[in-house]
Amino acid sequence: MSKTSMTETAPGLWAAPHASGPITATVTVPGSKSLTNRALVLAALASGRSRIGHPLVARDTALMRRALTGLGARIDDDEHGWVVTPGPVRGDADVDCGLAGTVMRFVPPLAALADGEVRFDGDAHARERPMGTVIGALRGLGAAVDDGGRGALPFAVSGTGAVPGGDVTIDASASSQFVSGLLLSGARYDDGVTVHHDGKPVPSLPHIDMTVGMLRDCAVEVDDETANTWRVRPGPVAALDLDVEPDLSNAAPFLAAALITGGRVHVPRWPAVTTQPGDTLRDLLSRMGADCELDAAGLTVRGDGRVRGIDADLHDVGELTPVLAALAAVADGPSHLRGIAHLRGHETDRLAALTAEINGLGGDVAETDDGLTVRPAPLHGGVFHSYADHRMAQAGAVLGLVVPGVEVEDIATTSKTLPDFPGLWTRIVEAERTA
C-alpha cells in the first residue's frame, strides 16, 4: 500500500506523502481567489452582464457566489466559467462568510446598498478576525450597522437602497481588505468614496493595486496618486469580460516541492504581467536557491535539493508566509521573515501557529514582534495542526515531502481556496515514485 493511502492514520489526520526522489511535475493551478472574488463583486454591481472565465471554484468563491446571489445577482455556469447578471441589491438576506476575508470585508459595503437588512456570520474562527474597521467605516459613510458592540461577526447591515458615501478615515494596518472592500462598492455610493488610511503601514498593498486595476478595467475612475488615500468617483461600473489567472499564491506549495526535493515543477499560464502578489515567488524562491524560468508557456522552477535561508520583508505578500516558513525550516541557514505582524489576524494567528507546529516537529522557530526567526534544525515526524487554515495545511504537506511521518490534521481545510489539494499533491508525489 502506498504511503498516501495509509489507513492506519488516526481520523482527521492525513499522512503527508513523503518524496523519495526529486519531484517532476506540471501542475495546473486553479484560478486566483483574489481575482475571482473581486470579479464577482464588480459583476454584481455592474450595469450589464459580465463573463468570468476560469474562475476559482473553491469554498471562498462558493461563499461569495452564494452571498451575491442572495443579494440579487444571478450567476449562471457556462462552458468556460460564469455569467453574472446583476440585479438591484436586495435586503432581507443572510450571508455566510465562512472564513473568507474577501467575503466578510467585500460584501458588507455592497450590502449597504440593499433595500433592507443583511445579516452576516461565519465560522468560529471568522468571529475572531478583525472587522471593527469595516463596521466603523460603513457607519461613517452613512450606513446603519448593528454589531451588538462586538466589532466583529456576527452583525447586520441595514440599507435603505442608497449610501451617501464621501470621505472616511480608517486604520487599515490590520488588513488591506478593509480598503479594497470600500473601494469595490464605492462607485455606487452617491458621492463615491475617499478612503484615507491613518495608522501603521497597510499590509498587502499589491492587493489594493489589484482592486484599483480591476475598478479601472470596469471604467471606474480611481485616484490613488496620494499615498494612503484612494478616491473612487461615483458612477456606473461597466460589465467585465475576464479570464482569471491561476492563483499564484496557491502555486507556492507546488513550486516549493521542486525546490525542496531538487526537482522541477512547471505551472502553465503563469502570467507575464500580473497584479497578483504571488508573482513575488519568483524572486523569493530564487533567493532560497531555486532556478525560476518564466516564458510564454508558464513558470518552471528547479531546485538542487538545497534550500537557502532568507531574510525577507513579507509585508506585501503575507499570504506566502506559511509555505516559506516551511522551506526555511529545512534550509541550510537561518531565515528572518519580517513585516507580517498582521498575520496574527489571518485565518488563525499564523505566527503562533507556525511556531508551535514547526517546533512540534523539532524545529527552531521564534516569534518576533513582526514576524518569525526560523533556524534550521533536524525535524522528525508528528502531527502538524492546521487551525482551520488552508495555508498551514499546505505548509505541513511541504514539510512532509522531506520529513518522514508528518501527519497533517484537517487537510480538507485546503478546500478554502484549492479544490482537491490532497489529490493534486498525492499525484505529483506518486508521479515521482513511478518516474
Ligand SMILES: O=C(O)C1=C[C@@H](OP(=O)(O)O)[C@@H](O)[C@H](O)C1
Ligand atoms: O484582498 C485580497 O484578496 C487579499 C488580501 C490580503 O489580505 P490582508 O491584507 O488581510 O493580508 C491577503 O493576505 C489575502 O489572502 C487576500
Ligand SMILES: C=C(OP(=O)(O)O)C(=O)O
Ligand atoms: C489571508 C488569507 O485569506 P483571506 O482572504 O480569508 O483573508 C489567505 O488566503 O492567506
